[in-house]
Amino acid sequence: MIIAGVMTGTSVDAIDVALCNIQDEGGRHAVTLFAYSEAPYPIELEEKVKGALAGTASMADLSAIPFELASAYAEAINTLVKEANVTLDLVAVHGQTLWHEPPLHTWQAMSGPALSALLSIPVVHDFRAADVAVGGQGAPLVPIFDVAVLQSTTVDRVALNIGGMANITLLPAGGGLDDVRAFDTGPGNVLIDAVCKASFGKRFDNDGAIARSGIIIQRALSELQALPYFAQEPPKSTGRELFGEQMANDLWRRFSHPSMPSEDLITTLTELTAWSIADHIQRYQPSTTEVLVSGGGARNAFLLERLSSYLRNMVVKPTDTLGVPSDAKEAMAFAYLGYRTYHGLAGNIPTVTGATAPVVLGSIANAR
Amino acid sequence: MIIAGVMTGTSVDAIDVALCNIQDEGGRHAVTLFAYSEAPYPIELEEKVKGALAGTASMADLSAIPFELASAYAEAINTLVKEANVTLDLVAVHGQTLWHEPPLHTWQAMSGPALSALLSIPVVHDFRAADVAVGGQGAPLVPIFDVAVLQSTTVDRVALNIGGMANITLLPAGGGLDDVRAFDTGPGNVLIDAVCKASFGKRFDNDGAIARSGIIIQRALSELQALPYFAQEPPKSTGRELFGEQMANDLWRRFSHPSMPSEDLITTLTELTAWSIADHIQRYQPSTTEVLVSGGGARNAFLLERLSSYLRNMVVKPTDTLGVPSDAKEAMAFAYLGYRTYHGLAGNIPTVTGATAPVVLGSIANAR
Numbered sequence: 001m002i003i004a005g006v007m008t009g010t011s012v013d014a015i016d017v018a019l020c021n022i023q024d025e026g027g028r029h030a031v032t033l034f035a036y037s038e039a040p041y042p043i044e045l046e047e048k049v050k051g052a053l054a055g056t057a058s059m060a061d062l063s064a065i066p067f068e069l070a071s072a073y074a075e076a077i078n079t080l081v082k083e084a085n086v087t088l089d090l091v092a093v094h095g096q097t098l099w100h101e102p103p104l105h106t107w108q109a110m111s112g113p114a115l116s117a118l119l120s121i122p123v124v125h126d127f128r129a130a131d132v133a134v135g136g137q138g139a140p141l142v143p144i145f146d147v148a149v150l151q152s153t154t155v156d157r158v159a160l161n162i163g164g165m166a167n168i169t170l171l172p173a174g175g176g177l178d179d180v181r182a183f184d185t186g187p188g189n190v191l192i193d194a195v196c197k198a199s200f201g202k203r204f205d206n207d208g209a210i211a212r213s214g215i216i217i218q219r220a221l222s223e224l225q226a227l228p229y230f231a232q233e234p235p236k237s238t239g240r241e242l243f244g245e246q247m248a249n250d251l252w253r254r255f256s257h258p259s260m261p262s263e264d265l266i267t268t269l270t271e272l273t274a275w276s277i278a279d280h281i282q283r284y285q286p287s288t289t290e291v292l293v294s295g296g297g298a299r300n301a302f303l304l305e306r307l308s309s310y311l312r313n314m315v316v317k318p319t320d321t322l323g324v325p326s327d328a329k330e331a332m333a334f335a336y337l338g339y340r341t342y343h344g345l346a347g348n349i350p351t352v353t354g355a356t357a358p359v360v361l362g363s364i365a366n367a368r
Numbered sequence: 369m370i371i372a373g374v375m376t377g378t379s380v381d382a383i384d385v386a387l388c389n390i391q392d393e394g395g396r397h398a399v400t401l402f403a404y405s406e407a408p409y410p411i412e413l414e415e416k417v418k419g420a421l422a423g424t425a426s427m428a429d430l431s432a433i434p435f436e437l438a439s440a441y442a443e444a445i446n447t448l449v450k451e452a453n454v455t456l457d458l459v460a461v462h463g464q465t466l467w468h469e470p471p472l473h474t475w476q477a478m479s480g481p482a483l484s485a486l487l488s489i490p491v492v493h494d495f496r497a498a499d500v501a502v503g504g505q506g507a508p509l510v511p512i513f514d515v516a517v518l519q520s521t522t523v524d525r526v527a528l529n530i531g532g533m534a535n536i537t538l539l540p541a542g543g544g545l546d547d548v549r550a551f552d553t554g555p556g557n558v559l560i561d562a563v564c565k566a567s568f569g570k571r572f573d574n575d576g577a578i579a580r581s582g583i584i585i586q587r588a589l590s591e592l593q594a595l596p597y598f599a600q601e602p603p604k605s606t607g608r609e610l611f612g613e614q615m616a617n618d619l620w621r622r623f624s625h626p627s628m629p630s631e632d633l634i635t636t637l638t639e640l641t642a643w644s645i646a647d648h649i650q651r652y653q654p655s656t657t658e659v660l661v662s663g664g665g666a667r668n669a670f671l672l673e674r675l676s677s678y679l680r681n682m683v684v685k686p687t688d689t690l691g692v693p694s695d696a697k698e699a700m701a702f703a704y705l706g707y708r709t710y711h712g713l714a715g716n717i718p719t720v721t722g723a724t725a726p727v728v729l730g731s732i733a734n735a736r
Contacts, residue, residue: 052427059423062430063467063475070501099431107431111473112731113494114501126481130735133438133482344734363480363733366712367498368725 001342002086004077005335006093008069012049014038015076018331019084022339029148031336035084036328039076045069052098052109062098066111069096073110074118091115092124092338092362094330100128102137103354112365122366124338130362131348136355137237143169143182143352144340145333150322151175155289158281159319161329162188162297165238166277170285181284182352183234186227186276187243189297191269194248199262208302211270214263220255224272230279235354270303278310291316294326337361369710370454372445373703374461376437380417382406383444386699387452390707397516399704403452404696407444413437420466420477430466434479437464441478442486459483460492460706460730462698468496470505471722480733490734492706498730499716504723505605511537511550511720512708513701518690519543523657526649527687529697530556530665533606534645537720538653549652550720551602554595554644555611557665559637562616567630576670579638582631588623592640598647603722638671646678659684662694705729 001023007016019035041049045068051057052065073093081088095110112125128138146159146169159169166188170181189204196202196210205211229238251269256262281288291314297303298318308316318326337347346358369391375384387403409417413436419425420433441461449456463478480493496506514527514537527537534556538549557572564570564578573579597606619637624630649656659682665671666686676684686694705715714726 055427059420059467060469063469063473066475067473067497067501099427101428101431105431105435105479107427107434111494111497111501113498113727113729117498117501117727125731126479126733129435129479130481130485130733133435133479133485133735346736357736359481359485359735361481361735363493363731365494365498365731367501367727367729368714 001089003090003335005331007331016331020335069110070114106138116365117367127361130359134355136353142333145336156287157290162295164190184237185280208300211267212302214267217268274306292319294319294329298326369457371458371703373699375699384699388703438482484733485735495729498727502723504721510701513704524655525658530663532558552605553648576668579635580670582635585636642674660687662687662697666694
């Protein structure tokens with residue numbers, strides 16, 4: 001099946017579209033990416049969504065968002081499909097998260113019926129709701145893709161995604177779904193990015209160049225390493241309420257002055273990120289031989305070097321080497337989740353999300 | 369198939385559940401109702417929904433509404449299914465309209481994935497969006513049910529629903545979908561109810577008793593009959609912005625004083641409703657032999673008498689006589705629309721909604 005996976009995150013900056021060929025090869029699912037694009041978010045729609053996220057949108061705007069998203073997605077998909085010159089069988093869309101309060105409720109806006117009517121193709125959408133309805137966190141949903149695409153039958157691997165937070169999926173060689181564990185290890189890029197912005201007016205530390213030029217502030221690192229989150233047993237998840245702007249501002253105020261240039265704080269936070277990821281891998285799957293990295297952090301060469309230095313017996317490399325470009329991974333994962341739903345296969349892993357049962361995720365619109 | 373159709377209207381007063389057996393009898397769809405209930409709306413949820421309709425709901429409330437609706441629907445369905453002692457194959461849910469602005473967008477809240485996960489049954493939901501996405505009004509959707517269940521091969525019929533507004537579906541004997549026309553004739557109960565409340569503190573004119581005791585205020589009736597809406601050619605639709613509180617208040621102020629008791633205004637408005645329905649039937653299908661009435665107005669005996677007096681050659685009777693209890697009709701219609709979607713059949717009639725094409729309506733969630 002040729003499936004378009006579509007992802008838009010809470011940063012509301014781009015519409016990621018991954019065109020995948022997904023085949024059942026004797027019970028094993030093979031996912032091959034053959035085209036990927038990051039389309040711009042229409043400005044008016046971006047403003048409406050940001051209003052919704054800020055809690056200031058009108059009912060008319062909230063009613064309009066799912067239809068305008070459908071139009072924007074349809075255009076992004078059509079453009080890429082035309083370039084790739086393929087016939088699409090299915091579209092799988094994450095939608096725009098406007099609220100997430102598991103295990104009570106979650107809200108991924110996007111009109112499946114409208115998108116299906118516009119494209120004349122079946123659309124799978126609203127992936128998180130069913131897991132939340134059976135007591136799950138509605139996240140993470142990517143691990144089942146990690147199992148299908150990144151797991152090995154011979155070596156123990158870890159799939160590591162470094163976004164705002166960092167999360168890992170433990171993939172023991174040849175293990176089943178019940179053996180999979182996935183959780184947040186702590187901060188990913190969030191603290192580094194925040195201090196970069198405050199100190200250097202940059203959105204991120206390109207290639208880790210700033211971190212590479214500083215030295216570790218040992219007192220800050222030790223203090224951060226002692227945070228209870230790192231010692232807590234999984235399953236666990238964290239967010240900006242712990243590792244976010246407030247922590248970054250506090251650190252910057254305390255540890256950045258003329259005698260301690262701010263490069264040092266970025267070096268320290270990069271070390272914290274590398275250490276916390278490595279520490280969890282060593283604690284929960286010391287037999288790991290390969291760590292497969294995706295997300296924005298996969299492009300921070302210095303961070304990967306520091307991670308490698310902690311994980312001496314493991315190979316740390318981007319997922320790109322396995323046919324999964326690190327930027328495209330999440331959109332690819334939703335293409336695969338759509339494939340599973342279309343074939344009546346559960347998409348959540350109860351041990352990972354906390355759900356009481358595996359469920360087929362989402363809803364399928366097939367207007368014509 | 370045993371299908372539960374579920375309807376909740378903008379009055380937010382009850383959850384209507386109709387259990388239907390729907391069979392394909394050689395291309396003709398037979399819809400048999402075997403259980404019906406009106407379950408109470410949970411009070412906290414009613415308050416949240418009313419807040420949403422008033423534009424004062426928080427994002428957290430708007431995120432909660434689809435999940436709380438799913439829980440309330442699941443309970444109402446389970447209760448009736450247990451009483452009826454049947455095994456359900458499918459659920460079809462209209463959801464709660466929170467905004468409707470065709471042809472741009474529409475919003476029927478209800479989490480299909482959550483309801484399907486709770487019931488372990490496939491759920492069809494979000495019926496209006498696809499029609500709106502292809503340029504339609506997203507309404508009316510009941511006419512295709514009228515064709516399936518109320519159309520005759522031998523006599524010309526009209527399906528008349530008297531709710532807040534009154535609408536008719538013209539069903540020429542043995543006609544196809546292209547021959548169906550459906551539109552609002554004008555006010556249904558809305559003006560009668562509003563004056564009842566203002567004059568007598570009653571929610572409605574029970575059995576038409578008040579109207580029966582008054583006389584027609586000819587000046588008011590003539591003035592209302594001259595409103596351009598009545599002369600306008602179909603397709604057309606109207607709402608409370610024309611026939612609503614404001615018009616009722618205005619009429620009450622002008623035509624209700626000691627020398628003109630307020631019974632007379634209710635008599636006049638009942639006459640207006642009967643006249644406007646009859647006038648449209650005579651103009652657009654004078655060959656009609658049967659008028660099949662549903663909705664709250666079907667219980668207003670005086671209104672039906674007045675209607676009969678205008679339509680001397682036609683039989684005016686409730687749909688109940690054809691196995692469609694007038695209160696259950698809309699929930700039954702959604703059960704049938706769900707059946708159509710589940711079988712990949714279009715549910716809208718483009719000549720009726722204004723859509724550019726027939727489309728399969730809604731989205732199907734099938735969690736386990």
